[in-house]
Amino acid sequence: MQDLLRRYGPGLTLIMTLLVAFWLLMLVILPNMTLFEQSFRPYLPVTEIGGPRDTYGFGNYLKVFDGSIERSLFGISFSIPVHVMTFGLTIWYSMVVTALCFLLAYPLAYYMAKIVNPRSLPTLILLLFIPLWVSEVLRAFAWWIILAFRGPLNALLLSLGLIDDPIRWTNMGYTGVVIGLIYTYVLFMLFPVYNAVQSLDTNQIEAAEDLGAPWWKIHWRIVLPHAKPGIASGSVMVFMLSAGSLLVPSILGSTTSQWFTQTINQWFNDALDWNTASAYAFLLLLLCTVFVSIAMRLFRVKLSDIAK
Amino acid sequence: MHKFRQTLAHLYMVLFLIFLLAPLVVMSGAAFNDSKLPSIVPWRGFTTMWFSEMIADQRMMLAFVNTLWVAVAVAVLAVIVGTASAILVNSISGRARTVLYGMMISTILIPGVVIGISTMIMWTKLGGAIFGPDGKPWPFIPGLHLSVLGQVSYIAAMVMLLVLARLQSFDAGLEEAALDLGASHAQVMRRILLPHLYPAIGAGAAVAFFQSIENFNVTQFTRGGADTLTVYVFSKVRSGITPTINALAFLLICVTLLLALAYEINRRRRARIEAARQAEARRAEDAALS
Amino acid sequence: MSAGIDLENVCCDFGSFRAVDNANVSIRPGEFFSFLGPSGCGKTTILRMVSGFIEPTQGVIRIGGADVKGKRPNQRPTALIFQNLALFPLMPIWENISFGLEVRGIDKATRRKKAEELLRLVDLPGAADKMVSQLSGGQKQRVAIARALAVEPQVMLLDEPLSALDLKLRQHMRAELRAIQQRTGVTFIYITHDQGEALAMSDRVGVMSQGRIQQIADPREIYNNPVNGFVASFVGENNIFQGEVQQAADGMASFATPHGTFRARLGELGDKPGKLYVRPEHMLLSDAPAVENSVPVTISDISFEGSFIAVHATSDTGAILSAEIRNDGAATVPEKGARVHMTFDPARAAILPDANVRG
Numbered sequence: 001m002q003d004l005l006r007r008y009g010p011g012l013t014l015i016m017t018l019l020v021a022f023w024l025l026m027l028v029i030l031p032n033m034t035l036f037e038q039s040f041r042p043y044l045p046v047t048e049i050g051g052p053r054d055t056y057g058f059g060n061y062l063k064v065f066d067g068s069i070e071r072s073l074f075g076i077s078f079s080i081p082v083h084v085m086t087f088g089l090t091i092w093y094s095m096v097v098t099a100l101c102f103l104l105a106y107p108l109a110y111y112m113a114k115i116v117n118p119r120s121l122p123t124l125i126l127l128l129f130i131p132l133w134v135s136e137v138l139r140a141f142a143w144w145i146i147l148a149f150r151g152p153l154n155a156l157l158l159s160l161g162l163i164d165d166p167i168r169w170t171n172m173g174y175t176g177v178v179i180g181l182i183y184t185y186v187l188f189m190l191f192p193v194y195n196a197v198q199s200l201d202t203n204q205i206e207a208a209e210d211l212g213a214p215w216w217k218i219h220w221r222i223v224l225p226h227a228k229p230g231i232a233s234g235s236v237m238v239f240m241l242s243a244g245s246l247l248v249p250s251i252l253g254s255t256t257s258q259w260f261t262q263t264i265n266q267w268f269n270d271a272l273d274w275n276t277a278s279a280y281a282f283l284l285l286l287l288c289t290v291f292v293s294i295a296m297r298l299f300r301v302k303l304s305d306i307a308k
Numbered sequence: 309m310h311k312f313r314q315t316l317a318h319l320y321m322v323l324f325l326i327f328l329l330a331p332l333v334v335m336s337g338a339a340f341n342d343s344k345l346p347s348i349v350p351w352r353g354f355t356t357m358w359f360s361e362m363i364a365d366q367r368m369m370l371a372f373v374n375t376l377w378v379a380v381a382v383a384v385l386a387v388i389v390g391t392a393s394a395i396l397v398n399s400i401s402g403r404a405r406t407v408l409y410g411m412m413i414s415t416i417l418i419p420g421v422v423i424g425i426s427t428m429i430m431w432t433k434l435g436g437a438i439f440g441p442d443g444k445p446w447p448f449i450p451g452l453h454l455s456v457l458g459q460v461s462y463i464a465a466m467v468m469l470l471v472l473a474r475l476q477s478f479d480a481g482l483e484e485a486a487l488d489l490g491a492s493h494a495q496v497m498r499r500i501l502l503p504h505l506y507p508a509i510g511a512g513a514a515v516a517f518f519q520s521i522e523n524f525n526v527t528q529f530t531r532g533g534a535d536t537l538t539v540y541v542f543s544k545v546r547s548g549i550t551p552t553i554n555a556l557a558f559l560l561i562c563v564t565l566l567l568a569l570a571y572e573i574n575r576r577r578r579a580r581i582e583a584a585r586q587a588e589a590r591r592a593e594d595a596a597l598s
Numbered sequence: 599m600s601a602g603i604d605l606e607n608v609c610c611d612f613g614s615f616r617a618v619d620n621a622n623v624s625i626r627p628g629e630f631f632s633f634l635g636p637s638g639c640g641k642t643t644i645l646r647m648v649s650g651f652i653e654p655t656q657g658v659i660r661i662g663g664a665d666v667k668g669k670r671p672n673q674r675p676t677a678l679i680f681q682n683l684a685l686f687p688l689m690p691i692w693e694n695i696s697f698g699l700e701v702r703g704i705d706k707a708t709r710r711k712k713a714e715e716l717l718r719l720v721d722l723p724g725a726a727d728k729m730v731s732q733l734s735g736g737q738k739q740r741v742a743i744a745r746a747l748a749v750e751p752q753v754m755l756l757d758e759p760l761s762a763l764d765l766k767l768r769q770h771m772r773a774e775l776r777a778i779q780q781r782t783g784v785t786f787i788y789i790t791h792d793q794g795e796a797l798a799m800s801d802r803v804g805v806m807s808q809g810r811i812q813q814i815a816d817p818r819e820i821y822n823n824p825v826n827g828f829v830a831s832f833v834g835e836n837n838i839f840q841g842e843v844q845q846a847a848d849g850m851a852s853f854a855t856p857h858g859t860f861r862a863r864l865g866e867l868g869d870k871p872g873k874l875y876v877r878p879e880h881m882l883l884s885d886a887p888a889v890e891n892s893v894p895v896t897i898s899d900i901s902f903e904g905s906f907i908a909v910h911a912t913s914d915t916g917a918i919l920s921a922e923i924r925n926d927g928a929a930t931v932p933e934k935g936a937r938v939h940m941t942f943d944p945a946r947a948a949i950l951p952d953a954n955v956r957g
Contacts, residue, residue, distance in 0.1 A: 003399045003400065003401070004396060004399045004400060007399055007480070007483055007493075007496075008395070008399075008493050008496070008497065009492070009493030009494075011493065011494070012493055012494065012497055015392070016392040016393075016395060016396045017396065019388065019389050019392040019393070020389070020392060020393050020396050020408070022389070023389045023393065023412075023460070023461070023464055024408075024411055024412070026457075027427070027457055027458075027460060027461035027464075028411070028415055028418075028461050030430055031423075031426035031427050031429070031430040031461075032418075032422070032426050034426060034429050034430040034433055035422065035425060035426035035429055035430075038429050038433075046441060049441070104324070107317070107320055108320065108321060108324050111317045111320065111321055115314065115317050116321070122572070124321070126568060126572055127325060127328075127329070128325075128328065129568070130328070130329065130332070130561075130564070130565065130568070131328050131329070131331075131332065132518075133518055133564040133568065134332060134557070134560065134561055134564065135521050135522040135537065135538060135560070136522045136524060136538070137522070137524055137537070137538040137541045137542055138335065138541065138553075138557045138560070139331065139332075141335065141346075141541060141545060141553065141557070142331035142332060142334060142335040142557075143331055144545060145331075145334055145335060145338055145346055145347055145348075146330075146331055146334055148345075148347060150347065150349070150350075151347055151349065152334055152347065152348055152349050155349040183327070183328075183331065187328075215313070236417065237416075237417075240417045240419065243419065244419025244420055244421055244422075244525065245525075246420070246421060246524060246525050246528065247524045247525070247538070247542060250542065251542065251545050251546075261419070261421050261525070264421050264425070265421070265528065265529075268425060268529060269528070269529070274425070274428075274429060277425055278425055278426075278429060281419075281421055281422045281425045281426070282422070284419055284421065284422065285418060285419060285422045288419065289417075292417075
């Protein structure tokens with residue numbers, strides 16, 4: 001603060017402090033506190049708000065456990081509340097998306113950092129950036145066209161003779177959602193991993209090669225450990241973006257692929273029950289944060305590595 | 309063996325680019341197909357009628373204009389807030405810096421659904437607390453201005469990161485030199501610090517603009533009745549969509565491509581000029597020594 | 599217009615560390631004054647206190663007789679030249695130079711004229727519209743000086759501005775700086791750890807160590823009559839003998855060392871112990887022992903340095919002594935391994951205390 005005053009004087013310091021305070025207080029902290037508070041109030045008609053029935057309780061949160069359905073996994077059947085299952089599947093498929101994004105992005109990141117001619121790199125990066133400039137909804141829409149029953153993908157596969165009958169891509173559980181999420185978020189994995197691999201001294205790879213290490217060992221022992229902060233950062237981004245996505249699951253989902261954000265959207269925009277929507281939104285935020293923290297602990301990564 | 313792996317790597321890169329770009333080509337192609345459904349198969353002949361229908365589609369044009377307004381507002385606010393935050397974070401240290409920085413960064417990770425709902429609830433409740441449940445004035449009613457505030461809450465962090473990175477290469481000695489020459493703090497900011505930050509501020513404005521255009525989650529929960537392009541396309545995809553949207557998408561892709569191209573050409577021109585200057589400095593150095 | 603600067607009992611603390619301890623100095627108007635010392639000796643802190651970036655913890659700083667306490671850098675009649683020059687990279691040269699005028703609201707035409715005038719003064723005509731990155735190190739140096747002169751300061755403060763240049767250019771810029779100072783008549787305060795720079799350019803030098811000013815004098819006096827061992831060693835080379843003062847009279851004393859008892863000038867010892875300092879160029883080599891101040895040695899190494907020849911020798915007690923012989927073409931250089939005597943004039947040797955430190 002002393003430094004700030006000395007460098008920019010009292011007037012500018014005050015303005016900057018007010019701007020930061022406006023951002024963090026009015027746009028982040030207070031809204032989230034309101035959300036938290038609201039999530040413990042029951043959903044009441046306008047006339048009863050503030051009345052005797054407007055008391056704090058866990059009612060909204062407990063709605064997660066309403067309405068069980070039968071499911072079976074590995075031959076064991078059990079009953080599970082619908083929303084709990086939706087949440088579990090959202091987390092699970094977000095993990096699948098994260099893992100697939102990594103598998104797709106890592107070879108390319110390595111290629112960009114160590115193999116490609118540095119002179120053509122800016123052009124390559126420019127090409128890779130193009131999809132990022134195109135709105136997410138249009139990207140999902142593009143895949144909606146491609147995956148349509150009479151769409152180009154089926155037409156291509158049929159003409160190549162790979163399949164005999166067209167496939168209903170968007171009616172195969174989460175397939176469409178996973179494809180769409182990968183397409184939408186793979187670049188959020190690519191660039192952090194690229195940055196991390198790029199900072200590795202190429203001499204280390206050559207030294208390992210010189211010492212006779214096979215290529216997979218070089219990656220396993222040299223490149224991957226070095227790139228860990230980048231991988232962690234990319235994974236956290238992709239996971240949080242996927243779990244929080246509403247657009248892609250809505251456009252590319254099937255009747256059997258409910259995403260947790262869709263449930264929240266139904267509470268908020270269809271049932272107009274903002275309070276339960278708040279409770280669910282808070283659950284999403286809390287559980288995703290917990291999940292990410294545990295994953296980071298497991299992989300021994302610190303938040304400060306991610307913020308790089 | 310090495311050669312073979314290299315070829316594989318090149319092949320992979322090409323496949324990846326096809327994966328990324330083919331959907332955009334398909335979508336653009338569908339804009340010219342004379343078919344009621346947006347698709348490229350079966351091809352029913354070339355047409356430009358979807359472009360004229362696009363202009364005639366009042367609701368879509370309104371949504372498009374709304375999107376641009378929101379994006380401009382978000383870019384302006386996020387740049388102001390993000391730049392101030394970066395400068396502030398850059399000149400404090402210790403625990404306060406860690407806490408503030410952590411809080412700013414974490415906004416990027418908050419799911420958009422949470423931001424949207426929390427923004428909506430807070431502003432409407434705040435209005436209710438001040439003016440009572442009925443007749444709340446602007447800005448305490450749902451609408452695109454709340455979408456702007458919600459979007460700024462995390463897009464400002466992106467601008468902050470860009471500006472902060474640029475600040476790392478700033479020599480604080482320049483500020484002292486300017487002060488020593490008699491400049492006021494405001495003059496130091498306007499003539500010394502901000503000019504250094506302009507490239508990052510420009511990049512931040514572009515990122516903010518495009519992030520805003522692409523935003524769906526926050527907008528969906530705060531928009532009230534208003535449409536933006538994402539919301540409009542979203543509502544149309546399931547309920548029968550015509551290739552007018554492809555026509556718009558095609559135009560948007562063209563515009564972004566042109567902008568990207570202009571940016572790249574400008575970057576190369578600047579790099580060339582700078583290289584020429586450095587060469588001149590080296591020649592002057594040699595001349596001074598001989 | 600130039601102003602004198604007075605520091606009265608100035609101290610500066612950073613936490614529990616005292617960077618400057620009780621500095622007293624009076625710099626005359628129009629003087630070229632250098633603070634010389636190793637890094638961390640407090641010289642930069644003094645400069646930053648004078649320019650106003652740091653406030654002294656105690657003491658008074660006067661510029662032109664007026665106490666400047668509480669005045670910000672932009673309110674003081676000083677101009678600072680930074681170690682890395684701190685030229686504004688995004689402005690062309692002329693805007694750099696006239697920045698101080700611009701912030702005072704002076705119109706563009708006047709600024710441009712002034713900038714070109716100053717560029718001629720620093721011998722860089724025609725560079726007005728270039729960018730900073732187009733200039734060589736020496737040219738940047740001149741621009742920095744011109745920029746500081748533009749605000750017509752009464753005092754120029756220079757923080758090791760030559761340290762980034764290579765050797766040859768540095769020597770050239772010394773003469774240049776001195777010439778500019780004499781042309782403008784502005785008081786220069788120059789900070790350096792390079793004794794050659796300080797001695798060559800300055801009217802007077804203040805040698806500093808560990809936050810204290812050790813000695814203030816003109817360059818000759820500093821070199822020929824250092825007040826203590828620190829000054830003697832920091833400015834130039836020495837042969838140092840440990841020992842004890844035996845008898846003192848008329849500023850001379852006899853000093854008992856393991857090599858024998860020598861006679862030398864007696865410095866201001868107070869109650870502190872002293873050591874005997876003899877510069878290598880004052881050591882003479884002779885085949886026979888002299889009447890006094892003579893040490894028998896064996897030549898161990900001879901190195902040719904161009905303008906002089908350095909002779910290193912080992913005494914019978916194992917100490918290494920050195921002498922320098924001017925390479926005037928007539929000098930005889932002994933062979934390695936030869937037995938000779940090193941002798942010195944009592945008037946050219948001094949018994950001095952260690953550095954002046956606090957506590």
